[in-house]
Amino acid sequence: MKLLKVLKNGILNENPTFRLVLGMCPTLAVTTSAVNGIGMGAAATFVLLGSNIVISLLRNFIPDKVRIPAFIVVICTFVTMVQLVMQAFLPALYESLGMFIPLIVVNCIILARAEAFASKNSVIASAVDGLGMGIGFTLALTIIGVIREIIGSGSIFGISIMPESYEPMLIFVLAPGGFITLGLVLGIINAITNRISKKHKEAAK
Amino acid sequence: MRDIIKISLKLFLITAIAGLALGVTYNITGGPIAAQAEATAIKTRQTVLPEAAEFVDITTESDSVVTLPDNIDNAYMGIKDSETIGYTAQITVKGYGGDIEIMVGMNMEGKITGVSIGGSNFSETPGLGANARESWFSEMFIGLEPEIVLNEDVDAITAATITSQAVTNGVNDACEFILTLIGGAAA
Numbered sequence: 001m002k003l004l005k006v007l008k009n010g011i012l013n014e015n016p017t018f019r020l021v022l023g024m025c026p027t028l029a030v031t032t033s034a035v036n037g038i039g040m041g042a043a044a045t046f047v048l049l050g051s052n053i054v055i056s057l058l059r060n061f062i063p064d065k066v067r068i069p070a071f072i073v074v075i076c077t078f079v080t081m082v083q084l085v086m087q088a089f090l091p092a093l094y095e096s097l098g099m100f101i102p103l104i105v106v107n108c109i110i111l112a113r114a115e116a117f118a119s120k121n122s123v124i125a126s127a128v129d130g131l132g133m134g135i136g137f138t139l140a141l142t143i144i145g146v147i148r149e150i151i152g153s154g155s156i157f158g159i160s161i162m163p164e165s166y167e168p169m170l171i172f173v174l175a176p177g178g179f180i181t182l183g184l185v186l187g188i189i190n191a192i193t194n195r196i197s198k199k200h201k202e203a204a205k
Numbered sequence: 206m207r208d209i210i211k212i213s214l215k216l217f218l219i220t221a222i223a224g225l226a227l228g229v230t231y232n233i234t235g236g237p238i239a240a241q242a243e244a245t246a247i248k249t250r251q252t253v254l255p256e257a258a259e260f261v262d263i264t265t266e267s268d269s270v271v272t273l274p275d276n277i278d279n280a281y282m283g284i285k286d287s288e289t290i291g292y293t294a295q296i297t298v299k300g301y302g303g304d305i306e307i308m309v310g311m312n313m314e315g316k317i318t319g320v321s322i323g324g325s326n327f328s329e330t331p332g333l334g335a336n337a338r339e340s341w342f343s344e345m346f347i348g349l350e351p352e353i354v355l356n357e358d359v360d361a362i363t364a365a366t367i368t369s370q371a372v373t374n375g376v377n378d379a380c381e382f383i384l385t386l387i388g389g390a391a392a
Contacts, residue, residue: 029330032330032332032333033332036332058219061215062215062219063211063212063215063216065212066212066215066216069216070216070219073219073220073223074219074223076223077223077226077227080227080230081226081227081230084230084231084234084238085230085234087234087238087241087325088233088234088235088236088237088238088241089234089237091241091245153332170363170364173332173333173364174333174364
């Protein structure tokens, strides 16, 4: 089913972090802990869903020559509205996710999906793409966040799991650690997928 | 030429509707957001000065009205059994990523009863400076007297020196102000 393929695409084949390598700034900044990773992923997924839907609805109205400014206006408006509504009516959620919302406005993934998918596909497909990309992003953030938190703070989701004698490697919750972790995970994933595609090639022969 | 006009009109329509939507949302959410802020402020005051039963705004409601210095956002007198048992003062300092709102509660003996760190513009680095909002950090200040020296009286957050120092300075400044109130009340 075509929609399922779109969904899977965002999570695996075209994972925004590990395949499209988009949204690197928030990825590095926010994955200092697993909880922050999930929080950012959840907020970004919500925004992706909304902006993809709105831009898909307007895809025949927005003139091609000014599509980038138009996308940005739509995305920023949507994000700001979400932030205000959250702040007013969902204070508990705003406390935990609120600080990530302004960061999402500068997240390339949103603009990239608007340009590459939502402006050219139906509303439902765009919504599914937004959902898939969001889930893929959240997954990537959580993986990196868990690794950095375990090595850098000795805990996972705030629960201490390393023995008392473990001296946390602080560098992993700082910027260099972010780069190192991201690079290593990207390398491992590439190695695995290369191995898999080589196996497929051998099988096809 | 017609093309440019058509495109400009469409872009104008998009931005106009966006502006309208934002204005309406801002209006609708303005009231609830202010109410949330007030509720949080009351709760925070209670946390930093737990003994108090009620709070009186010293700039408007107390017998001797005081004008606040520039750096203090607000200050309240804590009352229990018709007696003043302490004060709270809120100060905003520049942290690493943005403003940090600090509320300090102090009793009449000049000892800190509680510190609350946060604010709606709080944007310290998650996992580092943001840990300033954890209870273990703010609780270190309880029972201390100003001037508080970082790394002597309280521990800094590892890898978040700027945030830690900003908070310490803020607490010291707020305490300095409250001591003038206590001194005034004793006079």
